[in-house]
Amino acid sequence: LGPFPDAPLDDIPLERAIRYSGRDPDATLRVYHRVAPMLVAAGLDDRFNLIMTNLPSIEEMQSTGLLGSRPKFEELNARMQTEMERICSELSSKFNDGRPINPNSGDQVAALMTRRGLQGLKRSKITKKVSTAKKSIEHLRFEDPAIGLVEDWRERGKTRDSFGEPILERIPVGRDTYPICANIRVTRVSSTRLSASDPTLLAIPVRHELGVMV
DSSP states (O other), rough: OSSSSOOOGGGGGGHHHHHHHHHHHHHHHHHHHHHHHHHHHOOOOOHHHHHHHHHHHHHHHHHHHHHEEHHHHHHHHHHHHHHHHHHHHHHHHHHSOOOOTTOOOHHHHHHHHHHHOOOOSSBBTTTTOOOSHHHHEEEEEEEHHHHHHHHHHHHHHIIIIIIIIIHTSSOTTTOOOEEEEEESSSSSSSOOOOOESSSSGGGGGGGHHEEEEE
16 A cells, blocks of 8 residues: 555645644743742752753754765665665575575564574563564674674664665755755753754764765
């Protein structure tokens, strides 16, 4: 059926759209009058005022964006795809008796670990199966070459899916460069750092070689 279509505000009857658009500021103002005295009582009003003072700069950053290069990200995506295929082939031939393997499949990675006598650190809270998530198996990365390949594949997949493809989708066909604007959030991280979504431009792993490429 293809991707689910986005529904713009134009699809909503005008009267409902007007009421809907007014609910966000109305609810925010109601919350403000409740919370502002609590901030003062807790001695946190200086932190609140600091964040409010920075909002114009943050909005300018959000509107301006970062310049993205279509040729560079096409090259990045192609490289990630090629390396993922190579890693899958190596995993299959060396550690799975030539059978195809999907490093993104928890069940297949768990079976691989069982055959190699490896144990993850965590279990799924729902299924109670041994977790094959990064935090559960990353301690095995440099102890077992198969897990090292699984982690290499996943990192390249994340680079492609979190940065490569979302950024390419935002660069119009025929344009070499185009500003990539993310939603910058000021309230999602408890340490008051900024976060970003669509795409996650503030989560680029800059100390990793793949992050440097992004």
